[in-house]
Amino acid sequence: MNISLESLRPCLDGAVPAVVATASPDGTPNVAYASQAHYVDSEHVALSFQFFSKTRENVLAHPYAQVQVIEPKSFRHFRLKVHYLRTETSGPLFEYMKAQLAGIAERTGMAKVFALRGADIYRVLDIENVDPRLLPAPAPPDALLKLRRTFVHLGACDDLARLADRALTALAHGFGIRHALLAMLDEVGGTLYTLASLGYSASGVGAEVALGEGLIGVAARENIPVRINYHTGDYTYHAALYVADPASPRIPLPVLANPHSQIAVPLAHGERLVGVLYAESEQNAFFSHADEDALVVYGRHLGALIAQLAALPDDAEPARAAPSPKPSGAPLAVRYFTHDHSVFIDNDYLIKGVAGSILWTLLNEHAASGRRDFCNRELRRDPRLSLPDFGDNLETRLILLQRRLAERCPQIALAKTGRGRFRLELARPLLLNAA
């Protein structure tokens, strides 16, 4: 092929419907619209299979078709000779197309009509530029340059908490992203929890998303990037509506109510999923194919950095710190519920799960022995905490706990006193009560 399929990716992004010509066995032509023509790889495209149609009947009997796609800004037409191979009804490609179709359906006023039954995979045999005399659309901003700027702003980080924040602010500098969050995978609970966010009125730190639910959950479950270019009314993809357990106390995800573009990319280290980077915008089609590529690279880089920082050994001794003042004033009532490890302070929900369990253990240890200095290593070995065997999980849980305390109960603080070391600081006395 003289024209690469990669160069046609702007045509394969759902902006303009594709047209599919097929032939029945008796040679009768059929032409139909396909809401979604999706770039799969350098040799394959996938068309959305939404209805049992003449197109489908034809390609099953005679698997040769021509697909006409349009470059959105120039309106140049391209025709692809394609050979139908198979239909996928589950898995990463199907999930990606299903999410993207939700945006396309809303944009085209077909939200109640469009539903993806399958992703029809075609091999592309030839590409024809129908309008060779026309100039191509102006090139979009260079995603590689955006990524490079993002890395410059990210800089060198030797601390996970700082990395989480800088990872998001760097995106603002590099990609102009104004709203984003980092959700970390809880390997035990099958959920993701928000560790840091950018550009929301509430931080949402500690907010959870169930694996497989919403755009963030789908990206995590399938370990794939997922991008929706338009506002969708399909609640399946509304990140804010999905929580791990609706019956449990919850921290709302801080996301936009009506995003017009959304992207979720895995934070991965090797084969292991660490979390998900989610970003969104009020603008349609804010993220391009190339942005998705760049953010996938960024997600891999962040995943590796998180794993690298978590693997560093704890400091042998805590740093010297000024003595903290004695707790004073009315005691805070700290209530702990063992069934979900949730902690309430003066009846206000603070945290649950592993982070709740850690806090309860620290407060009890302090109450029993007066200790205030702790290290990560002892927490990993503490039988009262059923921690998973991943160092970064503990570290990110502690950051989550520090941040929730700082937001909701600054009278209790966990101050860092070295790598893998921290000090419990109490401004008020506590009344501990387990239920």
Add this chain to the structure above:
Amino acid sequence: MSVLLTPDQTAFLQGTLSMNVGAVGRDGWPCVCRAQGLVVARDRRSLTVLLSASRGRAVLEALDVGSAITLVASRPATHATLQLKAASAARVGVSAAHRVASARCVAAFGAELERLGYAAGLSATLAGVLPTDDLVALRFAPDIVFDQTPGPDAGRVLARA
């Protein structure tokens, strides 16, 4: 005898539309080309569809050697879509009225897309993509008309000769 198009179908076909013509080549490959104008005959039994000779070479070659023709016409704002098929189509001379119809069709299509939020200035872009300087006119009398509006009823036969 061909299908008699209803007044509503005729009005729809002469409205603001995105249109594509399909055929099947001798080698069995289906092919498609964007059409850029349509005129329904007064007796409502045939219609003339306009396309660019250079952009529609494969479709025209297929039709010249006897391929059946299909026309899909869709209103972008509502997605209402008709598909009309006939066993053959014949080239006819391009008249001044055809050129006017084509220019009007392309302008209306561009204006509709702009109203729907596609890029501003699309009308001018489309006039460049779909000029009227190498038009070919194809006349055919539909044997069958389908409702092709997206949804579970797409493909329903509305009229058959």
